[in-house]
Amino acid sequence: MSSLLFFIVLHGVLAFVFAGSSSLDIIARKTIQYEDNHAITFKEQGIWNYSTMLIREDLGLLVLGAREAVFALDINDISVSRSKVLWKVTEEKQKECTSKGKHPDIDCHNYIRMLHQMNDSVMYICGTNAFSPTCDYITYDNGQLQLEGKQEDGRGKCPFDPFQRSSSVMVDQDLYSATSLNFLGSEPVILRTSPITLRTLLKSSWLNEPNFIYMDAVPESEDSPEGDDDKIYMFFSENAIEYDFYNKLVVSRVARVCKGDMGGLRTLQRKWTSFLKARLDCSVPEPSLPYVIQDVFHVRHQKWRKSVFYAIFTSQSSSTDQSSAVCAYNVTDISNVFSRGKFKTEVAVEMSDVKWVTYSGDLPVPRPGDCINNAARTSGIKSSMNIPDKTLQFIRDRPLMDDAVHPITGKPLLLKRGPLLTRLVVDMVTAADGQSYPMMFVGTANGYVQKAVNYDGEMHIIEEVKLFESEEAIDVLRLHQNQLYAGSASGVVQMPVSNCSRYSSCLDCVLARDPYCAWDVPAQRCSRFPASTEHAKSNLIQSLKDGDATQCPITAPIEPKVRTLVLGNNIRLLCRPDSNLAQVNWNLAGKPLPYSNRKYTIYNDAILISNASSADAGRYTCVSVEQAKGKHYTKTLAIYDLREEVAVVVTDKIKTTLGIPNEIYTTSSGLIKPEEPPSVSKNQASESKWIAMQVALAMLSIMMACLLIWNLYMGHISPFMCCGRQPIKSHGNLPRMEYKSAGNDVMDSKPQMVSLCVTTNSNLEVTGFHRNGDPSTGIHLFKYITDESEI
Template sequence: MYSPLWFFIVLHGIFLACAYTGWSNLNSIPRKTIQYEDNHVITFKEKGVWNYSTMLIREDLGLLVLGAREAIYALDINDISVAKSKVPWKVTKEKQKECNSKGKHPDIDCRNYVRMLHQMNDSLMYVCGTNAFSPTCDYITYGDGRLKLEGNQEDGRGKCPFDPFQRSSSVMVDQDLYSATSLNFLGSEPVILRTSPIPLRTVFKSSWFNEPNFVYMDVVPESEDSPEGDDDKVYMFFSENAVEYDFYNKLVVSRVARVCKGDMGGQRTLQRKWTSFLKTRLDCSLPEPSLPYIIQDVFHVRHKKWRKSVFYAVFTSQSSSTDLSSAVCAYNVTDISEVFSRGKFKTEVNVEMSDVKWVMYNGELPVPRPGACINNAAKSAGIMRSLDLPDKTLQFIRDHPLMDDAVRPITGKPLLLKRGPLLTRLVVDDVSASDGQSYPVVFVGTENGYVQKAVNYNGEMHIIEEVKLFQNADPIDVLRLHQNQLYAGSASGVVQMPVSSCSRYFSCVDCVLARDPYCAWDATVQRCSRVPTSPENAKSNLIQSLMDGDATRCPTTAPVEPKIRTLVLGNNIRLLCHPDSNLAQVIWNFAGKPLPYSNRKYTIYNEGILVYNASAADAGRYTCTSVERAKGRDYTQTLAIYDLREQSAAVVTDKIKTTLGILSESYTTSSGLHKPEEPPSYSKNLSSESKWIVMQVALAVLSVMMACLLIWNLYMGHISPFMCCGRQSIKSPRNLPEREYMHTGNDAVDSKQQMVRLCVTTNSGLEATSFHRNITNGDTPTDICIFKYITDESEI
């Protein structure tokens, strides 16, 4: 008999299998991959300038204000390759030497990295830089087409980090600066600071911050339409070493904290300190047991009604035990607010023979509730501001800033799980599709220079495409979104790209299966076009199916024309076929039958097929088709058809002969012997492979023939380095010794000598000689040329 244990084991296995199936739907791969050479983006970078990591969009000025290392730029927001102005902001030699004397690298650390840019009003901006580990802030203006640094420098401690590579965050709210960074050179004193007429800061205590890494800050107008008379909140996201868990090593967790905008600190307790600071853990659960994921970036999708606002966050793994490296989770503002306003607190307790433990606080809470903003209930009790809060409430919040409950994501699980390169930054665009619905499209940057575009359809995360933005694979350090344009910054440059390029989809099926909210197939003009931003302007002839990916409405396409290719025996042949999608399965058919993937005869790869050592049996028709599955339907497209035709040996021989004839005729023509004849017309139709082979054979044969001809002429003595000019010795045939041929006349008294010269030439295979006799009669020379064919050496 089977024990109950076996039943529970089987049941547990079934549950895990179902859970894995559900989670695997979240782990997607991009449907399209656009390489750097094909991205068609606009770039900006200047030689010698690095770390383009701070951006401020000034829509009113039409500018993208860009902060880099020791420089600030004003770029045209429509074309960032156009730099309208530049302001250098370098460190002094004294500051650089002082920084170097403290053990920092002079050319890396001891420079001025612009880390903060905020708009204060229509004409004034606030900028801060690391300034060689001596943070400094200043004001900057833009007028008459140029940037100007005002020169009113302020101490930047608590506003800007000392270390240029340390994460920090800030936000400007009603000209009050909220910043999260470090207060000291070593980076060991973290702080959330408000720079205002009434400055506030956090308490330097491990229960408040324990080696944090600040990521993001923003304000939520919770006072709007609040029946409780609540205050606006500033939310901040960070990671830190957990104090509430027992672990053999430091365990990093992700947090969200908030403070009230109207906080003024305490009267006696928490003077000049936040009285409304609360924090809690952010949960981004994974399908398998693992360490908590670490938050890397956050984007606030604002809504007209703040209760519908959503925070999207990127997380990365801190464990090597899982191959799921990154995740994206989304959180409702109301869920976060609920934890802070009604959740339980954690408290420290001392346990014998052990360290301090953090447990849920079950005691009675002081009134007003610790950490709460000054609302109508507090005002009715005579508490008009935080300075009026009782010490009991302030002491409690000083010792209990941590909440017991964690904030869960909207769907209870990540929207996206990713393997491979880590995700670094994200922005989210709310897109209206042709069906009248709005879909949040997530753009996430990666550590190797890609941007991925993804959208979640009823719990299914679909990655539409990934685009490589930087050639040298730099991590994406900053992402900004503005009016259908995406701006990405890295260490080496800045890129501007449209949120969607519908022209990348060449067919109706490709356009519809992309499930891109920005794009739809226009049946009238037969191309993939941008969907109008207003649903009422959407055309009825647009074909788009985002939820179902239904391409059955697409018109039938024209059949693919076969391409004829020549099969040369013994050669390797490549046939190209590019699928439209990474999700499609490519199938090759030969003579109506599928080609096996594991055959040594063929290699099927993502760009086509290789046929090795082609034989006569490989001739025939090859068909490349792609099959892409969407919502239970298979969509098959024929991508390419090749007719591979064998080239017979006789044809190859004829072509070789023809090529040899052409070459020899060209040679004799260049020698001036006779005019070449026109080559046969069919030689013009040689394939590139055949022409190359024929050319190689022809050159080899011609080289051998020329070598043999040269050797034979040298052997026969037909070629001599001495030509018939002037007095010349004759090299006799058969390599006989040189000798002079002299003839003496009968008249010895006059001592007249007659010289006979012999010149050798070739004419129709016969040896001809020309005798020149110079006879001097007095002072008048007479040239007589006597030509005679010689058939025997004895005649010489």
């Protein structure tokens, strides 16, 4: 356990030296939601797991491998499917898979896991085939995909388990693959399928429960003064054998083999004689277990010594607070560790079976793991079969290097807490300053692609785009001619590497610090760089390292928007900042809002005024402040004039009743025209409410009168008394009834004789009611009749 503690402490101390790296809490400047990404999508009903891609530029195709299907999609518009071929498992294979304990609906299908171009017309394809890996050849002719039906055993080429990581590359018609040889996944192998097939030894010192990630070839024979051979580099993670502790520790590795390796004559027959591996380091600023490699992208250069491998690493801590990192490694640095570094060797010690220490003895000649070069040829070693057994025995027992490979910058280019990073591609972009910048597109476990760049050690995430509606991991990323292709379990998305139209102003465009974009002054828009020929470079504004937007022209002031303040209501005023990095400030009448006041609730894109009162009226100004390299840039985003306005809107019917002309309506300030809305005070508002109440009472009286007339007309109420079928006469005159509205008489004020009738069906009778204690009024009430003989 002491070795583990020492390793962790040492790892943390080394990382602390580089503590100036980016914060774990770095956020993207812009967030583009799924509804706004304007991406092209492809998916087919019933087809899942779009995880294998092959770009055929010569055919204008994106060849897409999914579960039991292969598609040929238009590379410029993947929504256009030119051809499709199904490759399903047989019923027999599915039953066999199920009988071995695998899930029939998940495991026992054919997942396409490998696609490689062999020549202009033929591609090599492999699938899991219900835990029975199988390979075949596929062609595209006359606009149609077709399987050749020449099935081959796929063991060692394609994984049995559809969810197990594997890697492969085709080099000069030879297939290099890294996967498992058996059903249980317990026999890992790095295999070359060629006229002379080579593989790794089944020893834990060679491969110890590995998880294969990526492999690619580097043409190191080009311009090599030593006459060196080309190399194939492999990236994977495995359980460490060099640390003595109880629990397993996963470490990241890079390994290599020589392209011209033919195996040994007696020792290591049909095994790699050039296999070497080293630990891949990606130190983080805080003490932790080593991060584990997840994906690699090879940025090729015309001069191979300048080629770079970019890699994603994620924490292996069980903590819920997970983080990811991106480190970059120079091919030359990796090669130097293998060609000049020291080896580790195992020794027997007390209280332990073995312990790995630095080998300090003399190395045999030629150097173990070296490819056949000019020096070897001079000494009579023409191929690996001529290598002496002493050298082969050394490499058989000691394939691990003592030195680790460190990143170019000594620290991560990107270090981020949050959803884990899953896949990576890198585009080299030449900006307006003439420099080339590596633009990283990083897929996440929740379906986003983050667009990030490192400026002299400062990590800057330009934007993050949500590619899929659901939060699903991005399983594959490809980059081709300014287009990005992303695949997941449910579908595929195509999007451009940059959309400069998202930047709405010069300030927004420059502060984005996007190498693809620059502000075009004559056109007054953010345009793709390099700009079209009609605009000189002097007309473009771009500042990547400094984010200097002082050259931006002064913009016209924003026109205020008038909003109505309704007393007692909650009022929401929108204000969306251009950047997640900007701080939004609200002012009322030129003074900052008291954020501590519970009346105001500040959101990312708005402010909410609760229970509005007259004191909340005034001018609200929303201002964003964004910082770049120590400078603060202020931008007014919105201005609102919040006015308290109360107006009584009178309908045409009421205006006719009250004798008001149609082109006029009434407020407390008098009669005004509709195009001149009033602004009233509190007293005027009270008077207006009183007028409205009078109008309502007048209308109620009119409606009651109309209801009475309608009932008389329909016979619901008879003018004669129902009791004895005699009219009920009053014993006196009714009081004078007057109805007035706004000074106008609505009903006649003459005395009225009221006759009421009760039908026999109602079982009611009339009794006298004395108004104000005077029986002479003769107004009657109804009461229930309990005896039917009275009817």
